[in-house]
Amino acid sequence: MxxxxxxxxxxxxxGPPLRRRAxxxxxxxxxxxxxxxxxxxxxxxxxxxxxxxxxxxxxxxxxxxxxxxxxxxxxxxRRELAGRMQAVLQHPHWSLNPRMRVGRSVAEPLVVLGRAERGEVREMLEQVGLEAELADRYPHELSGGQRQRVSIARALITRPxxxxxxxxxxxxxxxxxxxxxxxxxxxxxxxxxxxxxxxxxxxxxxxxxxxxxxxxxxxxxxxxxxxxxxxxxxxxxxxxxxxxx
Amino acid sequence: MSPLLVVDRLAVDYRANGRTVRALDGADLEVAAGETVGIxxxxxxxxSTLGAAIGRLLPRTARVDGGVIRVAGESLFELAPADLRRVRRERLGFVFQDPIASLDPTMRVGRQLTLVLGRGTGSGDVAAHLDRVKLDARTARSYPHELSGGMAQRVAIAMAMAGEPELLVADEPTAALDSQVREEVLDVVFSLAATTGTGIIWLSHDLAAVARRCSRVAVMYGGRVVEQGPAAEVLGRPAHPYTAALAGSAPATAARGTRLEPVPGRPPMLTGPSDGCSFAPRCAFVIDRCAHERPPAVRVGDQDVLCHRAGEPATIGQGATT
Amino acid sequence: MRRPLDLLSKGGLGCLLALVAFALGSTVDLAGDPDAIVGPRLAPPGPEWWMGTDNLGRSMLPRVMEGVGTTLLLSCTAVLLTAAVSAAFGILAGYRGGYLNEVVLRLVEVLYSFPAIVLAVLVAAVLGPGQFAALASIVLVTIPLMTRLVRAAAVGVSQRDYVTAAVISGARLPRILGRHVLPNVAGTIAVQGTYALSVGISVEGGLSFLGFGVQPPQASLGVLIRQGGSYMIAAPWLIIGPGTVLVVAILAINVFGDGLRDRLEPRETRSLT
The missing domain is CATH 3.40.50.300 (P-loop containing nucleotide triphosphate hydrolases)
Incomplete structure (x- = not known):
């Protein structure tokens, strides 16, 4: 289980104070x-x-x-669960930080765990059916479907x-x-x-x-x-x- | 008698940042009075561009690059502002996707309805219009933010239908609503339109849902209407490879344990008139002609289809796996 | 995605840069020494003194140049301070919510309830008149609005999926705020910064005009207008010169700010497409 x-x-x-409802x-x-x-x-x-x-x-x-x-x-x-559990969330438009290159977004879960990124990002992008070159792009250059693939790559990178x-x-x-x-x-x-x-x-x-x-x-x-x-x-x-x- | 709405080879470009995106690339559509058409x-x-163009409601970055729209015989793009307002007021109604955003947040619902109905409207008239969309008369005293999505959309429908327009354009009117509410709202729209004789253009991405409600369906791809015809025919025996792919790609249509094979790739982003068929890069039945020759409309059964191979046995009925 | 600035705001930016260049000119005494007495008192504009001379016979042109410099420098410093404080508290309050959020919001509301010039005079009364009082006044006047708007933007950004995804990945607070929230509210900070700058200029003008801000002999736009005010009938050029520059500066900044806002914070326009 x-x-x-x-x-x-x-x-x-x-509700407002004094009239709070559960x-x-x-x-x-x-x-x-x-x-x-x-x-x-x-x-x-x-x-x-x-x-x-x-x-x-x-x-x-x-x-x-x-x-x-x-x-x-x-x-x-919460941090005890880091890396062992991931999520792919609703909105492809907001699932990636618009100010970060795609590759950095995908690598983030690894970086947070203090692990070095050794080519996993490119490998993972290819796993989800994207070209590794997309790592250098920004999210707004991607379609909704591509962005959701990137979210999936980010979720999988720590092998949760x-x-x-x-x-x-x-x-x-x-x-x-x-x-x-x-x-x-x-x-x-x-x-x-x-x-x-x-x-x-x-x-x-x-x-x-x-x-x-x-x-x-x-x-x-x-x-x-x-x-x-x-x-x-x-x-x-x-x-x-x-x-x- | 000529049809209520004629869209003939309409082409619309959007220009921003020195880039041109072609939203409509020669779209054709005809809607007869009182007809329900799903796009x-x-x-x-x-x-959505087509829906907006029907009311000449295109944003400022849009430019009409050819084609005409005629509403009851009047050419929309040649009308003077006063005439345009008259056509919008007397013949057209619009309902949009986000119901709460389409109402004025600072005004009570009743007052907004009164504005639409014109001077000399009593509270009884407002109540009658609310009743037509199955809302209680007390709703008139509410502000838009106090309403649920379904109620707000009914208010928007009441406002759009207040002038008993000849054509109601509804752009994904239920996309923001839950499935149960969705059915109720659609019931309201279609029964109300049926009593007033209003035609409906319902824009949606859900082929099956549209086919259940509308008498005719028009399928758009790459800025053109690639197939149109009676709803049951289009859904059941699609004649355009794209329609077939669309009908076969909804997860709900998959039988237990089967794997759907979606069309590879994604819809095109046109920057100018397409040289050939814009579906060609994704099409399983592509031939040489498709890349450089624009397909003309062909009649297949009861459908009008834009496909060079329309009518060939290999291309018919593919993907209609339900 | 990135659209260029429109013509009007480009003009605003150009105007602003011209004013900065104009002010820089005074550091090398381009138009002469602002404190030197060069001619008769209250002479109207002429070939030797393009903007006339003041009540001591000093040429107005170098004085206005120095004045613009003082005012801009003071306002810019103050706005940078405001931006730093507002960003820190706004982002933290917006992301964390709860108790901290309430405290920040209440404090901001207290500050907000004072009219700008009353607050400025109050600060000057406590700190004593001078440049420092002007600086502190501008900071206190501009902080409430900027903090509120940064907080509101941070609340929105905090709810976005990429922030949630970072939290799920186990990212710590500094990373979430620094990598995810700050870069996405930076546009708001920049836009509000320009508006704060124009508020700063008018606060400095007002305060120095009342005699609580920059003190003569140093020139600032406020100081010059105050001095010119006494000779408004006899020598209107004393007030027209610095007054025009003040108006142009504020207008240019606001126009540029509008363009910046349209570019950095495109509103979700409900287009029909």
């Missing part, structure tokens, strides 16, 4: 991601899937419940055991989406990482995931093998998502 |  969320609840307080972004969410497995997480905005991603990455501490990574509960410091893809293809053109989804599948076969694939698009999730969890209103309403989501999901809401495809 | 294309295909 690479990642396990056990009865995780996250509560935000919102908002449950996650309510008793239990999920697990197995070795080499891709867990898909489907839900709409406000369903709590983004918060779930942040909790899985150790960016947000749960209000209650435990999160364990590789069998051990998260430590107090676990990667979170948060809406990683949602902002891309349809014909490019499939290119990236295929790339993720191929890289997973090569590198053997586990993944949490978060998206509002059941079609994309179904295409890459081994198992799928459906979230709504902060709760997981159904978890089942991907197979189920081609034919007959149990929960009404899952059925509705399937119909909308 | 499908990826980013850079020119669909």
């Amino acid at each position: 690479i990642l396990e969320l056990d009865q995780v609840t996250v509560t935000f307080s919102t 908002l449950h972004a996650m309510r008793d969410v239990s999920l697990h991601v197995g070795e080499g497995e891709t867990l898909g997480l489907v839900g709409e905005s406000g369903s709590g899937k983004t918060t779930t991603g942040r909790v899985a990455l150790g960016l947000r501490r749960p209000t209650s419940g435990t999160v364990s990574f590789e069998g051990r509960p998260f430590g107090r410091r 055991g676990f990667i979170v893809f948060d809406e990683a293809v949602s902002a891309l053109d349809v014909s490019v989406q499939v290119q990236i989804l295929n790339l993720i599948k191929d890289l997973q076969a090569d590198f053997g990482f586990s993944a949490l694939f978060i998206s509002h698009d059941l079609g994309a999730v179904r295409y890459v995931a081994d198992r799928i969890a459906v979230m709504r209103g902060g709760e997981v309403v159904e978890t089942a093998d991907t197979e189920t989501f081609y034919t007959s999901p149990a929960h009404d809401y899952s059925k509705q998502l399937l119909r909308a495809l | 499908v294309g990826e980013s850079g295909s020119g669909k």
